[in-house]
Amino acid sequence: MTALLYILAALVILLALGWLARFVGQKATGNKPLFRDMPLAVAFGYVLGAAIVIAGIWYYFQPVTTEQGTPDAGVTFFHWAVHGFILAAIAAFLFRLLGRHVGTAGSKKLFRHMPLTAAFGILVIILYAFTAIFAGVLAPYGQEEVFAQVNALPGGDASVGGNPDHPLGTDQIGRDLMSRLIYGAQNTVGIAFATTLIAFLLGGSLGFLAATIQGWLDQVLSRVVDVLMAIPSLIFALLLMTIASAWAGSQQWLLTVYMVVIIAVIDSTRVFRLARAVGMNIVVMDYIEAAKLRGEGLGYLIFREILPNATAPLLAEFGLRFCFVFLTIAALSFLGVGIQPPLADWGTMVRDLAQFINFAAFSPLTAALPIMAAGAIALLTVAVNFVVDWMLQKSSGLKE
Amino acid sequence: MTDSDKGQPLVEIRDLRIEGRSDEDWNPIIKGVDLTLHKGEVLGLIGESGAGKSTLGLAAMGFARDGVRISGGSVMFDGIDLLAASAETKRKLVGKRIAYVAQSAAASFNPAHKLIDQHAEAPINHGTATKAEAEQDGMELYRRLRLPNPDEIGFRYPHQVSGGQLQRAMTAMAMSCRPDLIIFDEPTTALDVTTQIEVLAAIRDVVEQFGTAAIYITHDLAVVAQMADRIKVLLRGEEVEENETREMLSNPKEEYTRSLWAVRSFERPEKPPVPTDATPVVSVQNVTAAYGKVQVLHDVSFDIHAGRTVAVVGESGSGKSTTARVITGLLPPKAGQVELDGQILPPDYRKRSKEQLRQVQMIYQMADTALNPRKTIGEIIGRPVQFYMGLTGRKKRDRVADLLDQIELPAETYLDRLPSELSGGQKQRIGIARALAAEPKFIICDEVTSALDQLVAEGILRLLARLQDELNLAYMFITHDLATVKAIADEVVVMKDGEVMEQGSKAQMFTPPHHPYTDLLLSSVPEMDPDWLTNLLAERGRDNIGDAASDKID
Structure with missing residues (x-):
């Protein structure tokens, strides 16, 4: 009070x-x-x-260790956050500077108008993509390799429980966390990207089809989408995944395929709604009428006349939708029905290491174990959102 | 009146400079304009689109739109420097002593509130009246502006009243605090001629009764001649000349002003009558059509012959565009049929052959929405060439270059541009080229010049006339502008409420005796004579103009 x-x-x-x-x-x-x-x-x-x-x-500027000699967790975490923030800002600034002086005239102009947040977002996305593609080369060890020392702390300082061979530490059964984080980029981000792509192919083409043809097809599709959207998506996905895991039996890769399909279908409903709404606004334009009166087919109408005018909102939605899919996969993995071990995945890593968060008050380094994987998820989500914000602002034509 | 007995000017703008941002640079929009306005005076601002009329009008309130900045000069309103005034001071002025009437009342009213509530907002916020007083005053103003049911109309929502009524309600709203200055930004441009005349008469009455000063922005000379004491002509952000209205009309000094005055001189020679046994290119026969259950066309019939232009005139909602939709097959009729070269066309465009579709082409009113913004000019014109003629590669490029040549645009500069990089007139020319690319016999021109400035519109009309003579095209020309009809038509069809009121050759239509509705339309077109409105009102009376008169004819 x-x-x-x-x-x-x-x-x-x-x-x-x-x-x-x-x-x-x-x-x-x-x-x-x-x-x-x-x-x-x-x-x-x-x-x-x-x-x-x-x-x-x-x-x-408060002391890092308390009077009793133990580390002050709050100050330590705050230090990490401030350092990370400053580092990110500098990196983004340098990246934007680079973009302003290297590249084509068009890309230079793009970078001149870019806010720092968007530059940061693009930089992070490029780094993640690079890591995901070259995971096999970058990772020091395999994702399934098990080492003798379990629960090594990050930092590589042997005096406080680290191991110089494993700079980011090891998990409870002795797998190298750095390698698993790098492979996690490939698994989690790659699968999320593929899922979002399928969701857009499905939802986008059906949405445009509904907008162009209208009538009963639009009614049927829209009502089906309404029904699917009425069920809370995570619970629906969990339910379906439980059924799927029974079907998949011992074949773990099959379960991953089921997961991709299930999440793609659930998320395609949102894409359908957007594509239909955007398509409706374009279909009433005179140039569509002119194309119809010319006798053009449905394919030409959708892909040559409507799609080019819908790219800006769809691309922005792609970014956001990717985040949601990515978080859903992480959540499913955290709950144990997503990407299956021994494949490295950030959601599974957070779940496996979650109990270490309890040590935050005494040993910030121990608590960092689950935070690294969670941070990797958060960072990508934030980065994609920054870029999407910037794209939306650009396409809406707001100047100030 | 000399300057000395008018006293202190109400608005005094000196060497005003305004810049607008495009991409990374600031470009000048207004390049040093002076403006002086005394109490009770009406100043007409005219010029083409992009001349900076609206920007100047808003600057007289000390306001600049987003992406626009006032970079120099001064704006004094009744001794207050608006550019240096605090936001607080400006808030007290705007709405109370300065009011603004926008072009589209339909877009400017909040659709979620009743008219009278929006009317009362300004007096209540400025503390000049209580809600009851403001409402009472609103009804009084509605009565003076001759709105029907003045005691009741304020309690409707904006979508429940017509466009002309809404524009008058907006004028009433601007008057609600009895301001010293009202800025009218093209208040009648979006209205039909018969509605326009009512709004003009109402605005003029109210401005005279309350001694309000006004800045009247328009691109229509005939309108400004009725409204303004003085006229200022703007061209690309600079003043061309300013003078008393009568002096300006009778004796324009500058070349540019004279060209504006002379713009309506284009008229085509009369053609010999069509031989009686000729087959019309398009024949609309007893067409009755409906949107759902609402019947919009009743038994419409007319013929269009090769090399001829049939102008279809009427107010908005008269069924002109619906007739075009029936001919193109977008709206299959309930009864009747459309013939092309003596052959019955299938009612639905989806059932028509490629050849039939090719023969009937369309040019749209809004070139902005008629051209796909993501396609280059080459692609837009090239598509029908490829689609109908099957030309590809080099032959297609040559044909597109030919077409651009026909519409008087050099191919090498325009081929790779996007529609957004063209002016309004150029876009409309691309629309024409796309229609020509199909090599049709018949083209429907749906209000093709009404969104364009007069000089540009005349260029388009001349182009269409030349193409018709060269290619023996038949046009169906939908318009509400009778000056355009005079310029280009061979025959005229007058429509009202989905019925053909009268049809005949142009000469017949423009010589009395007229059908009463034709007469009303003809008499409502403003003329350059500054006494025209006064004379018309004296001759016909307030109740025999505009909608009131139109409702009596049936």
């Missing part, structure tokens, strides 16, 4: 500070439009932001 009062009091003080800052700004700059037309809420926002930044800096 008192904590709540403290927070409330702090906010009130910040509000007063905001008013004061705006007043001082007005006086100091001789009533420049920036300060003159600034609403109090905006001034409050600036002050709140400044307060949070200052608090962050203060916290960053």
Whole structure:
């Protein structure tokens, strides 16, 4: 209760500070439009932001070890986060700089207008794609190889339980985590990409077909999609996967194929809705009518007239849909029905190492074991979203 | 009146410079324009699209659209510098002392609120009236603007009233705080002539009664001649000239202004009558058509002969475009038939042969939506060439170059461009080339010039006339603009509510006696004479113009 009062009091003080800052700004700059037309809420926002930044800096310079000599987990994690953030920002900046000076005139222009977030997103996606494609070359060991030392901590420092041979440590049965993370990129990202592609082929072509032909076909397809969408998707996928695992029997690869098909079908319903809505807007255009009156066939109408005009929203949806599929696969693997061992997969890795998160308060390094795989999932999701945001903003024609 | 007895000007714009952003650069839109407006005065701003009329009009409120910035000059409103004023000061002015009437009232009203609630918003927010007072005043204004059922119409939603009524309701809304200045941005451009005249009369009355100053933006000279005390002509962001309306009309000084004035001079020579035994290219026979249960065409019949232009005129909703849809086969008729060269066409376009489809081509009103934005000009024109003629490779390229040559665009510059890189007139020419590529006998032109500036529109009409003479094409020319009819038609069909009111040769149609509806249409077209509206109102009375008169004819 008192904590709540403290927070409330702090906010009130910040509000007063905001008013004061705006007043001082007005006086100091001789009533420049920036300060003159600034609403109090905006001034409050600036002050709140400044307060949070200052608090962050203060916290960053707190001692890493507590008075008892044990590491302070909060400060340690905060250090990691800040370092990661700064590193990511620098990498994105350098990448954008590179893009502005290397490449064709078109790509240079693209990079000149690119926000830092989008540059970061593209960089991460390129790195992931590279890792996934060259996993076999990059990984120091095989994904199924088992070593003597189990539960080696990341960092490779033997004095705190690491092993220089395994820079990111080993799991409970002694598999090299770095190799498994790299192979996980191939398995998880590759399968998610294939699944999204199938979902788009299925949902996109049916959606455009419904938009072009309309009538009873549209009704039938749309109602089927409605029914499929009415069932919560993760639970539906779990249910179907349980049935599929019975069908697959001992053949584990068959289960992966079933999973791809199941998730693709479930996600294609969302793609269908989008493609149909976008297609409907395009079908009413006069140039479609002109093509129909010319006597063009359905294939020409859909692929030559409609599709080129629907690429921007579909591409943006592809990015988002990829994230959802990717997270669904990770979730299914975490629950044990997704990608099957011994194939390395980030979702399975999080599940296998999950109990180490309990050690976070005493040993941040131990807790880092599950966080690495979870972070790999989060990073890609964030990166794809950054790129999609940027693409949507570009295609919507917003200038400021 | 001399300047001295008008006192302090209400709006004073000096050396205004406005820039707009395209891609990475800022391009000038307004290049140093001065404007002075006194209390109670109406200034007409005219010019082609892209001349900066609307941008200047908005700048008079101290406002610039997104992606546009005011880079220099000053805007003074009644002694207040709008460019330096705080957001607070501007908020107090806009809506209360300065109001704006947009081109499309249908798009500017919020469809989720009743008219009167939107009307009362400004007075309540500015604290000039209570809700009850504002509503009472709204009804009074509706009465003055001669809206039907003024006490009741405000309680409807925007979709429940017609376009002309909505435009008047918007004018009433602008008047709600009795502003000193109203900016009218093409308020009648989207309306039919018969509706336009009502709105014009209403706006003029209200502006006179309250002594409001106004800036009236339009591209239609005849309209501005009725409304404005003075006219300012803009060209590409620069002022061409400014003068009193009568002086400007009778004695334009600049070459550009004169060319604007002379634009309606194009008229084709009359052709000899068609021999009675000739087979028409297209014959519409007793067509009755409906959308679902709503019948929109009743027993429509007319013939179109080779090398002739039949203009189909009428207000929006009269069934002009529906007739075109029946001919193209998009809307199979309930009864009646369409013949091509004496042969009955299958009612549904899907049942027609490639050859039949090729003979009937269409040119659309909005070139923006008629050309696929993702295809180059070469692809757009090349497709029908390949599809119908089976030409590929070098032969196809040559044919496309020929077609571009016919529409007077150099092939090498335009072949690889996208539609977005062309001007409105050029896009319309591409639409014509696509129709020609099929080598048809008959082309339907659906309001092809109504979205274009007058000078550009005239160029398109001349092009169509030349192509007709060269290729012996038959045109069905759908339009609501009688000046266009005068320019290009050989025969005229007048439609109202899905029925043919009158048809005959152009000469017959433009000489009395007329059918009452034709008479109403003809008399509603504004003329360049500044006294035209005054005379017309004196001659006919307020109740015999526009929709009120149109409803009496049946």
